[in-house]
Amino acid sequence: MAEIRVPELAESITEGTIAKWLKQPGENVDKGEFIVELETDKVNVEVISEEAGVLSELLAAEGDTVEVGQVIAIVGEGSGAPAQQAPQATEAAAPAPAPAQKEETPAPAATAVTEEASSSDRTIASPAARKLAREKGINLADVSPVDPMGRVRAQDVSAHNNAPAPAAAAPAAKAEAKDDGRITREKMTRRRQTIAKRLLEVRQSTAMLTTFNEIDMSKMMELRSRKKDQFFEQNDVRLGFMSFFTKAVVAALKKYPYVNAELDGDEVLLKNYFDIGIAVSTDGGLVVPNVVDADRKSFAQIEASIGELAKKARDNKLTMADMTGGSFTITNGGVFGSLLSTPILNGTQVGILGMHTIQKRPVAIGDNIEIRPMMYVALSYDHRVIDGKDSVGFLKMIKELLENPEDLLLGS
Structure with a gap:
């Protein structure tokens, strides 16, 4: 017999939720076979059986919260059969009634x-x-x-x-009847609960401020249109806008290092690495995997990394290594049509860049009015670490680099 326990997940994660049992009682289990999927604050983890045998008992149900080290299932020896419900007592197996005794009746409690x-x-x-x-x-x-x-x-x-007690249950029943089926109550997933908790913590524990600018996307779009076929042939990956933005962010972080920092008590931790988080929307909520060492990657390598991380996110295959250690985040609400928004800081980071939808607008070019593809960008930052001068300068540098994308190509 072997016990299936919740494994060590990560230093900061002590519990998870049973998302799905991949095996049921009575089924055969091979050594190393996945038997349950756990949902944690950040990623989903599949737990394997260390022994071969038959899954004899589940000690936690789907939706239950379990702690690291807790026994959640038992694998026994032998070969299994399809899972069945607990046997029911039959009339044949029922004990025969005891002979009637004079002036004696069965005890009501026992019945x-x-x-x-x-x-x-x-x-x-x-x-x-x-x-x-x-x-x-x-x-x-x-x-x-x-x-x-x-x-x-x-x-x-x-x-x-x-x-509730009967008296208290009556008003509840009346309220339920009043709903008349127009309300569906749905429990938040663990990931959604964690997102809500951390976003609220960020709002309450930081001096968050947002500054805005707009980017003329004409030259970037023209360059991308001109180079995308050649780029794909050479690298087997498509040229998107995210690699341009990532390159611009890295360059701006190098010039404004306090935007690439973290506040730890009364100390500022200046990060000398550039792991750029890219927000990805999934059915389970927003996740932010990191493009590690983005400063050392080419345009093609950045595009490939983003594509791989996005696929892993949607397939629930992200690892803790993918999710930890980021220094700055980029989020793109423009893919959903957002024209302007105020992004919220990601965890302990002090800066996040928000991209938005590209919209053709009339713009003054010299003494003329022209229609240009424009994008609003937003930088949310922790004012405890970053002053207005650095925040405005950081966003202005990104604008200048993206409006002259040839400089990014030459500098990469």
Whole structure:
């Protein structure tokens, strides 16, 4: 017999959520085979079995929060068969009634216990729900499951145990009836909860300020259009705008090092590396993997890195190494049509650049008015570390580099 435990995830992560069981009780498990997917604050992790055998018991249900080191499943010896529900008592197996005795009747309490056990056995429930119900002395038959298939889970048992008294339940029932099915209650995923918590912490613990500018994208678009076919033939990767922005950010960070910093108590940590986080939208929420050593990468290498990280993000294959150690972040709301926004700082970083949609607008060019493709850009920064002079200078340098993209190519 082998215990499946929640593995060490990362230094800052102590718990996770059971996202999906990949194996069910009664199924064969090979050594090294994935049996469960855990969702953590940052990435999803698949846990393997260290032994071959049969998955005999699940000790946590999908949606349960589990801690590092906690036993979540048992793998036993032998060969398995398709998982089945707990056997039900049959009439043939039921004990024969005891002979009637004069002036004696069955004890009511004993009858109630027998009926309760029988009804609990007939209830379809997860192992974690059964365990919790036993601990709390709850009859599973009395628990109302959320699952439309009728399966009772641990959260259903907890909700039943915390149910309001009849007097308090009446107003709740009235409020529920008033909703008339127009509200769907959905629990936030662990990642969404973490995003919400950290964004709120950033707003409350930093002196965040945002400065704006706009970029004439004419020359960059013309250069990209002229070089994209040749670029693809030579590098087998498409030339996008993100490599230009990443190169411009690295150049500006080198000139304004306090934008590439972190505040630690009363000390400023100036980072001498350039790991640029690229925000990627996924079904589970926004994640920010890093293009490591972006200053040492060519345009093609940056484009390839961004493409690989985006694919890993959407496939839930990002590792902790992909997500940690970033020094500055770029987020592109323009892909969703955002014209202007105020990006929020990423973790302990003191700067984030927001890109937006490209829109043709009338612009004064000398004494003439011309229609140009323009993009608003925003730099949010921690005013405790960065003053207006550096923030405005940083964003102005990015504008100048992107409006003259040949300089970026020559300097890379």
